[in-house]
Amino acid sequence: MRILVVGAGIIGAALADRLARPVDGGRPGAGDTVTVVEERWPGAGTSGTSYAWLNANDPADPVYHRFRTAALRAWRDLAAGFGDPSWYRQAGNLVWATADEAKARLSARVDGLAGLGYAAHLIDREESRALEPALSAPRDALFAHFPDEGHVHGGPAAQALALRAQQSGADIVTGHRAVRLNLRGDRVTGVRLDDGRDLDADLTICAAGRHAPALLATAGITLPLVDPAAPGSAAPCLVATTTPAPGALNGVVHAPELSARPAENEALVLECDDIDAGVDESVPAEQIRAAGDELLARARTLLPALTARVAEVRRCVRPLPADGYPLVGPQRPGLYTAVTHSGITLGPRLAELVDQEIHGRPAEALAPYRPGRHG
Template structure:
């Protein structure tokens, strides 16, 4: 069976790794740039199931964390996938009550979550000093990944199992015969396939349109779109953290080799595809200033500011399953968290082993969500 995967981010890499291992398929992955260089490399990459609002989707994400633990164990506990726990605090109302309520609801679902004190927090995160009066939460089962390194490791293992990886090879269209997708068109030539897997992230709608298929994603090119965001990496310095930390005005996590990755909701929301580079750099400097408030002795500089364009399904849930004969799509927000689990579930369907019940709620052709009331 010939399988062509379009997209070399974390979803495509996890699929290539999973599909190549059984030795039952000839797997080729094509990536327009360098694998892991796009959204996966710029992502904040927080491994979590921290939202209790939808119990079914929460359980799906919990299973995804278990899949990540298995992957990390297979690679011997690499520094690109760590489960050191997460921390969050809130200072003002109503955020304080909301955080305490979320912890209670997560605990009711069996998710490791607890309220703690600044003194006890130092056992887990010695460098953190939350402000007096903050409501502090710990989520000991959470972690973080370094997307580009994870992609590299997964694709190296896929290559060892026989997969072909073609970097700098954009898919310019899908080959169609009748109602069936039969391959992928690239500048280097056509690639025939029994199944094409679209894992092209936010660029998926343009590719799928060449076969008359659509995907309900938020348009990243619309002015003010919520799909683009912003992260900044800073060089190693004082004030290390062990896992993701969420504070009012700043989110941060460690990166391999030292340093921190920074993000903030307000600066994220202010970023779109039209944001000039000078504004991106200014926001990166602002993130560093906020980190210095948290760590007064921080001796660091901004290493890189990146625009992170996320594939955002309009209802926030994964889009996974067949769209045409010979065409299978795997596109989602929270791709870093979900990638190994989605690859495990989708592999059998792609190989023709039957429908996976756990994916039934997440089909690309499901009814659209009802319009929001004003």
């Protein structure tokens, strides 16, 4: 089968790697050819700016929680295959709450997750200091630790996966955009590139992230993603990266007013929901810079010894399905779509399931997440 993957973010790169690589014991797709078309370079899209926390940290929907837990396992397996890659860390997640209501919510979350068999513990302040010695947290905070969670550096991870796919025989076409899906009747037969070339395929997989609706629309297909241009849209968000801050953090940290994690080159990635809420596309550049300064100020409160500065503030857009759940499955003959929020967490697991499914074994785990579920 000739498989064409559009997009080399974490979803497309993990898929290409999975599909191109011979797996122990062989598998039905061993004779496939895999081509990836990527407008810029692997990891250049949302995956490269993501907060990229690997987690299944919500017990509210046990089916989705299990789906995500399987994804954490898939990451462990994938990373093991690379040795100990610097772009993957299962270094845990430390959370604390200070307000009474937030403490009650955190405690209920730990109970709910532990009840589902997930590693989730309330810990005391001394234990939190052992995990993250540089942090300064209020004495009366309630602390929780989730040791099986982690983070990745999305850009390098997508690049490593795309490179391994290429080394396994995939053709990675970068610097070209798929401007439309090609059709024969109802069947998608590949894509037209921005230089006029047609790439033919038996199966085209749309892994174009936030840009998927535009590509699918060329064949009259809709995908329900939150519109980033709508006033007050939840899709745009803001991430700041600092200059190097050696030893500042070991793993992911969620404090009441800041989320932070280690980045490449010993820098930090900083984010916070209340700041995300004010960064839609109408917000001017100086306001974005001010938001970065605010994130840094919060980081300095959290990490009193921090001397790092803001290196970069980026407004980015999540590929956010309208109901928050993945959109994965066939949409037309010859066309399969794989677009999701939490794509960093889910990427390698989706690659396993899509591989299984396009080779004739429907994946029950994907049944709730079909693109056509909205009618």
